[in-house]
Amino acid sequence: MPNSENINPTPRKRHPVTPKGLKWSLGTSLLIVIVLYILSVYQTTAFPNRVVDGFPIIFNFVVDDLWPPNWSYFDRVAMSLLETWNMALFSSTFAALIALPMSFLAASNINRNAYFYQFIRNFLNLLRTIPEIILAVLFVAVVGIGAVSGILALTVFSIGILAKLISETVEAVDPGPLEAIRASGGNVFQVISFGVMPQILPQYASYSLYVLEINVKASVVLGFVGAGGIGLILNQQLSLFNYDNVSTIIIVLFLTITIIDLISNRLRGRLE
Template sequence: MANKNTNGKKTTERYRLTQPRFKWMLAFTIIVVFSLYMLSVFQTNAFPNRVKEGLPIIYRFMIEDLFPPNWGYLNRVAQSLLETWNMALFSTTFAAIFALPLSFIASSNINRNKWLYQVVRNLLNILRTIPEVILAVLFVALVGIGAVSGILALTVFSLGILAKLVSETIEAVDPGPIEAIRASGGNTLQVITYGIMPQILPQFASYTLYVLEINVKASVILGFVGAGGIGIIMQQQLRMFNYNNVATIVFMTFLTITIIDTVSNRLRGHLE
């Protein structure tokens, strides 16, 4: 900005866009983050040259061992993929059913009881922090090897995610309809039915489809610990070094998940 001094000459006054303290803090943060990355590289021995040395091994493994896939194993893979899909579908359905009432209890604009609100919130946080593989191990020990343990593990894991997302959506709804129903003497059930559900249904359906995508992918991994699905036969074929069968499993799993993700993304796009 130009100003005139006492001699009548124009001077230019500079305005600082960023404060010196902010620059020092930014530089310090970058140095700390870079140092942590370098420490992680040395601690894990994850140097780029190791990746370069491993590329020819990966290439030979894919060309010599995995190719060509054993298409005669396709029927067995299809059966396991169907079981994987059923696990994901059932677990997502159960999680959606139980998540809806929990979401209202975990919403501060619906549940006025602070103690109950905090208890449910903490419960949802605990459910989300337990990995689905750990849950699968626990349920395999409880009900045995098979799809049932996988369904139970994914239901509990999905419940924490879905209830958390929906409860935050409920807390962000337009308060106008809620206040109008309460002012006219409506009870909590009427507030939920007429004031909240019409506002959150598209998001609830979108979140449910998103959780279904997660469960389809997670159910593949759960098979490695005996929780049913395609993961069981993949682990068996890997142990027996039947890499042609493994290639068929990988290809069909990739194709199935891609189709499910594509359909789900389009549906969620229309809902949102």
């Protein structure tokens, strides 16, 4: 039968693009999601009118309390900010150094022992489940209030992230060169340094910068539990109701983080 006879000028039956069953299940899923949203509004009492009513309070807070910022407080902010930066820099560097060997152990194409590989993977997962604020509380208890506890907390926190990211990069490398080095009698260290490292170097540098970026932000929060940096004075000034000082801190912090993100993104863009 020629193909043209198959085309009916007036189709007797409608043919849906989306099958009926799928339409039903999509519709039901959407309905369930909407119901969940409504329930969560009731549970959290996040009714829209509360937000609308609250706007004047926010406005008054900004205009009356935060404005004008106390610029004479800038020197103190700058010093604390420098401490925050140094905390982030140290912890990112330590994490980058420690995470690299760990990521080879957490990559199945390098660590051929299935049990050891799983152990390292689970350990890293465990590390990532601990919030950095808990780590900070722990380290403040161990080494006392100050930047050192912050550095330790951020280091442990970043190792979890970095090792995970790098190990995934390691697992995705071109296996050819690794095979070639194995076939020429190279040992596992030589496979890593000649086969893997040249392939992952751009991503390694990029992820380390990314972690530095995260650490600058995370270290602000850590100051609230006494782990040093700008968070420490932010917490102090808030509890003393020195809102003009608080506003100086916020403005300086905002500018710094924006600049760091900008530079880091530029560098990472070039690496990849």
